[in-house]
Amino acid sequence: MTSVPATTTRQPRLFHLESSLSVKLGSAFFRSIPSEPGVYFFYDRDDTLLYIGQSADLRARVGSYRHVTPEKNPRRTLRLVARTTRIEWELCDSAATAIERERVLLLERRPPFNRAGVWKGDPWWLAMAEKEDGMLQLTLTREAGDGFIGPLPPAARYVLVTLLRMLLRIANPAVHLAGFPQGLMNAAAPRELRIALPDSRSAMQTIAAGLQGDVREVLEALGALPPAGSTTEQEFWQEEAERLSKYAAKMAREGAQG
Numbered sequence: 001m002t003s004v005p006a007t008t009t010r011q012p013r014l015f016h017l018e019s020s021l022s023v024k025l026g027s028a029f030f031r032s033i034p035s036e037p038g039v040y041f042f043y044d045r046d047d048t049l050l051y052i053g054q055s056a057d058l059r060a061r062v063g064s065y066r067h068v069t070p071e072k073n074p075r076r077t078l079r080l081v082a083r084t085t086r087i088e089w090e091l092c093d094s095a096a097t098a099i100e101r102e103r104v105l106l107l108e109r110r111p112p113f114n115r116a117g118v119w120k121g122d123p124w125w126l127a128m129a130e131k132e133d134g135m136l137q138l139t140l141t142r143e144a145g146d147g148f149i150g151p152l153p154p155a156a157r158y159v160l161v162t163l164l165r166m167l168l169r170i171a172n173p174a175v176h177l178a179g180f181p182q183g184l185m186n187a188a189a190p191r192e193l194r195i196a197l198p199d200s201r202s203a204m205q206t207i208a209a210g211l212q213g214d215v216r217e218v219l220e221a222l223g224a225l226p227p228a229g230s231t232t233e234q235e236f237w238q239e240e241a242e243r244l245s246k247y248a249a250k251m252a253r254e255g256a257q258g
C-alpha cells in the first residue's frame with residue numbers, strides 16, 4: 001500500500017467548507033441577492049436584529065459569509081453566522097449612500113454583533129522601523145511616542161492587517177492565502193510583528209497613508225493584479241478592498257466634520 005504524503009492534506013478548510021448559512025438559506029437565496037449597493041441585516045430565529053453591514057455589491061458581500069471558517073474569521077463572526085436564520089437587505093443608490101445609511105442605522109439600532117460605528121474605543125499609535133536585516137517592524141501601542149503615527153481610530157488595528165495582507169499579495173501575486181503568515185490571517189494585527197516586504201520604506205509610506213484614509217495607491221495596485229485563483233479567494237480580496245474603502249470614507253467624513 002502506498003501512503004499519501006501528509007502535505008496533500010494540509011490545505012486549509014477555508015477553501016473547501018461552506019458555513020451553515022448555505023444549509024439554512026439555500027444556494028438559490030444567495031443567487032437572488034442583487035449585485036448592487038445596499039445595506040444588509042442578519043436576524044436570529046427570534047427576529048432579533050444581530051448585525052448590520054453595507055456593501056457596494058450585496059451579492060458578493062453577503063455570499064462571503066458562506067465561507068467563514070475558524071482559520072479565517074474571528075469567533076465573533078462564527079457566532080454571528082451560527083445564530084443567523086434570516087437575512088434581509090435594503091438597496092441604495094450608490095456605495096456612498098450605503099455607507100451613510102449603515103452609519104445612521106448603527107447609531108439608531110445598535111445591533112449586538114456590530115462594534116465599529118456603535119461605540120468609540122481608545123486610539124492607537126503605530127511605530128514602524130526598517131531593521132538591519134531588511135525586515136519591517138511594526139508596533140501598535142495605546143500611547144504616543146516620538147515618530148509614531150497617530151492618534152489612529154480603534155478600527156486601525158483591523159485596517160492595518162488588511163493593508164499588510166494587500167502589500168504581501170501585491171509583492172507576491174502568485175502566493176495563495178494558504179501561504180500567508182498565520183498571524184496575518186487574523187482579524188486584527190498583532191501588537192508587534194516583523195514582516196518581509198521588497199521595499200520596506202515604500203511599504204511604510206503606503207501603510208501610513210492608508211491608516212490616515214488614503215488607500216488609492218494600494219487599491220489600484222491590488223486591482224491591477226490578475227484575479228486570484230479561486231472564487232473564495234476572489235471574494236476574500238473583494239471584501240478586503242471594501243473594508244479599506246469603507247475605512248477611507250469614514251476618515252474623510254470625520255475629517256470634514258472636524
